[in-house]
Amino acid sequence: MPLLPAITSPTLLVHEAVCKANIARMSDKGRKHRLNLIPHFKTHQSRAIGNWYKEYGIEEITVSSLHMAEYFVGQSWKNIHIAFPFNPLEIDLLEQLTLQSSISIQLVNAQVTQLLADRLQNPVEFFIEIDAGYGRAGIEVSDFGAIEAIMRIANRSDKLNFKGFYIHAGHTYHADPAGIHRIHEQTKSALKMLKDKYFDEFPSLKTRIGDTPSCSLESDFDGVDEIGPGNFVFYDLTQVHIGSCNKSDIGIALAAPVVDIKKTKHEILIHGGGVHLAKDVLTYPDGSQNFGELVVFNGQGWDIPETPSFLKSISQEHGLVNATDELLSKVKVGDIIGILPVHSCMTADCMRGFLGLSGEKLDHFKGQQKLQ
Incomplete structure (x- = not known):
């Protein structure tokens, strides 16, 4: 993705084509x-x-x-x-x-x-x-x-x-x-x-x-x-979890820098925490927690791995990823990886602005002064 080299800190990317498909589907349902x-x-x-x-x-x-x-x-x-x-x-x-x-x-x-x-x-x-x-x-x-x-x-x-x-x-x-x-x-x-x-x-x-x-x-x-x-x-992982949509319907992803990798522990440390994603979480029957799932950016958007890697813990600025071998083989320190949010409304509210996949800045009510 051409815009990735310009990203140096957590940035919320919006996939216009996915979002418009979601709007079209709900609009069609309303008319029907x-x-x-x-x-x-x-x-x-x-x-x-x-x-x-x-x-x-x-x-x-x-x-x-x-x-x-x-x-x-x-x-x-x-x-x-x-x-x-x-x-x-x-x-x-x-x-x-x-x-x-x-x-x-x-x-x-x-x-x-x-x-x-x-x-x-x-x-x-x-x-x-x-x-x-x-x-x-x-x-x-x-x-x-x-x-x-x-x-x-x-x-x-x-x-x-x-x-x-x-x-x-x-x-x-x-x-x-x-x-x-x-x-x-x-x-x-x-x-x-x-x-x-x-x-x-x-x-x-x-x-x-x-x-x-x-x-x-x-x-x-x-x-x-x-x-x-x-x-x-936008949809999000909560909506996926309850059956409202598929992961491919999620229209935003947090672009987060990789700052450390511990392959023996299957952990990736990213710059991306509660101030970026909020702290909404999915908790599974085994007690594990999911604060966001990893996607890999490509030339047109992002790919969703078949076996998910997920944020197992977050603090204010840190995010700790439970990474699969597949992800570990593709990622190095200094890369930008994507996070699908658990609650897209709160993530957007935290980030207060968006970046389109072509590099255009999109406004947000709470971030209007920063982006103008």
Whole structure:
């Protein structure tokens, strides 16, 4: 790969062709099932990568904060949705953004809803976030009192417009395909029940789900109108582990310098640790841990060895590879090797910027000043 000689420190490489194939596949799935795809940009947090989605007809996006929304304002998105319970300390910023773009938010309690009703000057659409089993955020699906308290406040306001119900079934990331299917069925059932209950009053309400495993693996979306997955653009080893994708679908790899090799111990020491990859880990039944798997760069991207070598431990800057004989025969001190991440969203967040395979720099919301 021509760009490797220019890499001297950990660098996050993005494989545009793989990423675009992932976007195309999810976009096709949305059209096939009559689902509006509103992808979550917290995975890549990049304007340049965001523009790739426009090639596949994507017009609306999801982000995880108002500040991230601000970064994407001005790129002609029809709507930017913040998929996080609204932070009442940011009402002024919300007001500023609504002057520039259509913004929608998520509400989970009556207190914040009333505060918005009292203070908003510009109209805002909102989803009510529902917890149907994940246990992280949202109103319990059977708590109609809490749901309707939000609706009553919004009905009295000319600034709050109810858009629908949102469920992020994050527990699918810790399940096998059978478990993902059970969770998906529960999610569909919850959304269908809510839509049936409130459709007469709100005939335009939409239902949306946001987890990549369900959106990748499932084929029945009865009761769901919209999907908002994010991780699918890059995928990662966690998604491979649970069956959402293949390793060949992973669209990023950390390029890391080899600084030492101990062949008798089958160990390779790389410059690449928690500050680059985060510390997400796959733990296997025998107790071994995998912080990332090795790939070998070629002229067009990277090759995936048939027998994997993997990062068995990481610290802040160090990564220690459990290497196969095959890898040891190919690698020497001073080489650059690739690491497929366990959690691509966190790796991208750590690295705050990307390098394309042709050597072009791609922006990241948190690294914008460094790359401009």
